[in-house]
Amino acid sequence: KNRNGMDVIENIQRMFADSDGHVKVLAASIRNVNHVLYAISQKIDIVTAPAAVLKDWAALAMRVPDKTMPDVDAAKHGIENIPYQAIDLSASWESYDIEHELTTQGIARFAADWNKLISTSN
Numbered sequence: 001k002n003r004n005g006m007d008v009i010e011n012i013q014r015m016f017a018d019s020d021g022h023v024k025v026l027a028a029s030i031r032n033v034n035h036v037l038y039a040i041s042q043k044i045d046i047v048t049a050p051a052a053v054l055k056d057w058a059a060l061a062m063r064v065p066d067k068t069m070p071d072v073d074a075a076k077h078g079i080e081n082i083p084y085q086a087i088d089l090s091a092s093w094e095s096y097d098i099e100h101e102l103t104t105q106g107i108a109r110f111a112a113d114w115n116k117l118i119s120t121s122n
Helices: 005-015 033-041 051-059 101-120
Strands: none
Touching: 005 033, 033 051
16 A cells, blocks of 8 residues: 655654654655655755755756645555544653554665665775
8 A cells, every 4th residue: 555655744743843842853765856845845854865866856956845845646646645643742652653564674774775885985
């Protein structure tokens, strides 16, 4: 099932909008320029993207979107939106099930890439 991962970023940002500011939102697993533009339009704190995606953005003269979202119609591509669900931010994080197979795989790939990067720079 394909889901709109950018909804997760927007939902997290919404969740912490009224907090004390100690949370910074990170958009990772960026796969295309539209994701970069969306993250910028939503004023996401930190965006990590592959060099190829950043080169694609550079080819667009590093265009910064206005208040409208980029032209992405998730439904047209069979991508399911992820609705916002409020949670109790006063609860301990351990009380939530934060495990997900794709997150575990993503962390493993990130660690492998990082370790490869630092081993080649020595």
